[in-house]
Amino acid sequence: MTREAPVVLWFRRDLRLGDHAALLEASKHSKHVLALYVLDEALLKPGGAPREAFMYGCLEKLNEQLGGRLMLVRGDPAAEVVKAAKKIGAAAVHVSADTGPYGRRRDASVAKALAEHNIDWVETGSSYAVTPGSVTKPDGEPYRVFTPFFRAWTARGWHSPADTGPSLVDWVEPPKSLKIPKPPKVSATLPEPGEQAALTVWHDFLDGPIETYDADRDRPDREGTTRLSPYLRWGNIHPRTILADLSGDERVGAKSLRSEICWREFHADVLWHRPETARKNYDKRFDGMKHDDDSEAFSRWCEGRTGYPMVDAGMRQLLAEGWMHNRVRMVVASFLVKDLHLPWWLGARHFMKHLVDGDLASNQLNWQWVAGCGTDAAPYFRIFNPTTQGEKFDPNGDYVRKYVPELRSVAGKAVHKLKERPGEYPEPMVDHAHERQVSLERYGKITS
Incomplete structure (x- = not known):
């Protein structure tokens, strides 16, 4: 050549x-x-x-x-x-x-x-700091658990950022090209697209929120996350750029962010070795799990009308922004699978339809992690209580009130445990304590 x-x-x-x-x-x-x-x-x-x-x-x-x-x-x-x-x-x-x-x-x-x-x-x-399939156990087998993968991923390391830009080459004039289509109309308020926007978001995060990231990343009522997921999904910024900027940074927030980046890479690695897990259970025992078939329940979950404020706030944030806080993603996913007993792939499909950062590996395998059929070794008993999760991670109720206007008259943390239902806000569609027991019984039948 x-x-x-x-x-x-x-x-x-x-x-x-x-x-x-x-x-x-x-x-x-x-x-x-x-x-x-x-x-x-x-x-x-x-x-x-x-x-x-x-x-x-x-x-x-x-x-x-x-x-x-x-x-x-x-x-x-x-x-x-x-x-x-x-x-x-x-x-x-x-x-x-x-x-x-x-x-x-x-x-x-x-x-x-x-x-x-x-x-x-x-x-x-x-699209990854370490290309999926590159990190294996000494015997060549893939890792099935995050912590040892993280140690091996960190030890392997990654290349420095490539020194590239628009002036590196002479760009050929296209012989013929379509016009970029007009974006479809969406009701959601989307982030600013593109590489420069990604770098701005990243540098703004470095200038402040990283200091408290370890604690604040679980607080949906605060601007404590990176908000980089859409940009990582579309490659407006490479994780290697982020890791290079974090090099030598031993602050708790920096360490926590490196771990979160590795979770993304771990899920991509799992999908590389087990591509069928995009649609099927990682743990085959869960193929025998009993699921309900209730389209009305699913619709109420999608629309944020479950009667559980933390769940409804999350589902409405998804519709309003094309994004949902990670802690709340776990809460709403647990509610769908373990309170409503609906299959994880219904929720995963809904997320992929509405998320700007919809990424097959991260989305499907995080759903499987919550559902209990994923890579976690003993997950079936992890059932999020939507009320106590709200009280712990949205202690003043600010997140709920932002996305559920019917509840804006309810002050403080009382918004999570309502004594009365203002306006049109619905009663809880299920009793969490009861449905938790139903889930545990169903899990017991396939894990015993």
């Missing part, structure tokens, strides 16, 4: 130009690079309007960074990537590796199609 022959950089979950390992590798092979994005119906169809709207916003920002030279096509990647490469006489197509089940199948198909035209397929880096 000569540096005179152009190459293609196919963007996927890496919508940025800074710290971009695949861009750096492309620049070593050619000074002429075509930026390509493929609108793939196989990925667009399962995603909801908030995720699609945010994605189009990210594409607009990327296109601006490229001086309007992002080539956008729609269709089967195995056909469209080959077409784009052939149009400019490309010697290679460069990508950040996609480690998800669909992405691996798609990329194998595209690489095969390119090879038929003598066009190289080059994978460099991934």
Whole structure:
């Protein structure tokens, strides 16, 4: 390959130009690079309007960074990537590796199609600090428990950020390109898209909230989380950038954030080794778990009308912002699975439809963790009490009052344990103590 022959950089979950390992590798092979994005119906169809709207916003920002030279096509990647490469006489197509089940199948198909035209397929880096599948036990087996994975992941380490940017190469003028579609109308208030927005959010977090992150990340009534999850999902910022900025930082908040980043990488690693867990129970014993079939109960949960203030606040935050606080995600998930006895995949599908940060590995395996069928060794007895969770993590009731306007007249923590139901706010749809016992009995039958 000569540096005179152009190459293609196919963007996927890496919508940025800074710290971009695949861009750096492309620049070593050619000074002429075509930026390509493929609108793939196989990925667009399962995603909801908030995720699609945010994605189009990210594409607009990327296109601006490229001086309007992002080539956008729609269709089967195995056909469209080959077409784009052939149009400019490309010697290679460069990508950040996609480690998800669909992405691996798609990329194998595209690489095969390119090879038929003598066009190289080059994978460099991934969406993770450590590419899934890279961290294993000494015997080569994958880790099934987080803590030893975290130790091995930390010991292995990761590369320094790639020194890249928009001026690294000469961007090829697209021979033909679709216009970036107008984002679908959504009622949710979405975060500002793009790489610059991601870096601003990250630097703002470093300037303040990181000091109290370890304690405040569990408090939905405070602005104590990073709010980086949408940007990590779309690759507006790479976790390696974050970890580099945290290097040598031994504050409790920094240590806690490194652990949270590793959770994301652990779930991606589990999905790499067990791709079927995107749809099926990690623990096969749970295939025999009895579930209820109650569409009305599911609808009330989706709409935030359960009569449990912490649950309803979370579900309404999801609809209002395309995002939900992580602690509350666990509470609402536990309520669906262990109070309403509905299968985890119904909730996971609803989340993926509405979350801007909807990520297959993190979403599905966190749901399985809460449901008890995931990687945790002894999870079945963990049943979140939605009332006490509210009292502990939203002690003044500010989070509930923000998202459940019917309860704004109720002062303090009394909002979690209502003596009276103001206005149209519903009675609890189930009795938590009773449903907890039902869940324990059902778990007992499959774990004994």
